[in-house]
Amino acid sequence: ETVLTQSPATLSLSPGERATLSCRASQSVSRYVAWYQHKPGQAPRLLIYDASNRATGIPARFSGSGSGTDFTLTITTLEPEDFAVYYCQQRDTWQGLITFGQGTRLEIK
C-alpha cells in the first residue's frame, strides 16, 4: 500500500503570497497524483489530476508538478477564498485502492 505524506501540516500565509504544498509517496506512483481543496461544510473539489493537469474551471493560479514520489501544489497569488485544507490522492492502478495524504491546512496569517 502506498502512503502519501503531506507537508507542512499547517501553512500560515497572507493573501497575495505564494503557497507551496508538498506530497511525498512511499513508492513511485508515476504521475498519478491528484489534488483536492476542501472547505468546511462543502464537498471536496478536484483541483489537479495526473500531477499537473488543472481540472475544469480551476483558476490558473493553481498548478501542480512532480513525478515518481515527490509532488507539489503551488498557488501563486493567494486569494481569500483559497484558505482551506488541501489533500493529495493516488489510486493503485492494478488493485483500485485509493489513498489520501493527511492534508495541509492553509490558514490566514
Added chain:
Amino acid sequence: EVQLVESGGGLVQPGGSLRLSCAASGFTMSNYWMTWVRQAPGQGLEWVANINQDGTRKNFVDSVKGRFTISRDNAKNLLDLQMNSLRGEDTAVYYCAREVLNWVDPWGQGTLVTVSS
C-alpha cells in the same frame, strides 16, 4: 449537470446497522468505478470502499472489511453502502464520488453518520 446526492445518514447505536445510498444523475454511472470516502470529526479524508463498473470488483479499507458492503444498481443509477457492526470510530461525514481513471470527481455533499449510545 453531473450530480451525486447521498442519503441515509443518521444516529445509530454502537453495533447497529445503517444503509447509505447515493443517487447519480447527469452521466452514465455504468461507465465508472464509484467510491465512498469519509471524514471523521477533526480528521482528514479517508477512502472507505469502491466498486467497479459491473459490480464484480470491490475494495475496502482494512478497518471496515467484513462489516461494510458496497453495491450498485446501474439501471437505477444508485450506489449503496451497507454498514454493519458500527463503531464510534465510524462516525463521519460519508461522501459518494465518481472515479475517473486515477482521480475522484465529482463528489456529493455528504451525509453524516453518528454512532453513539
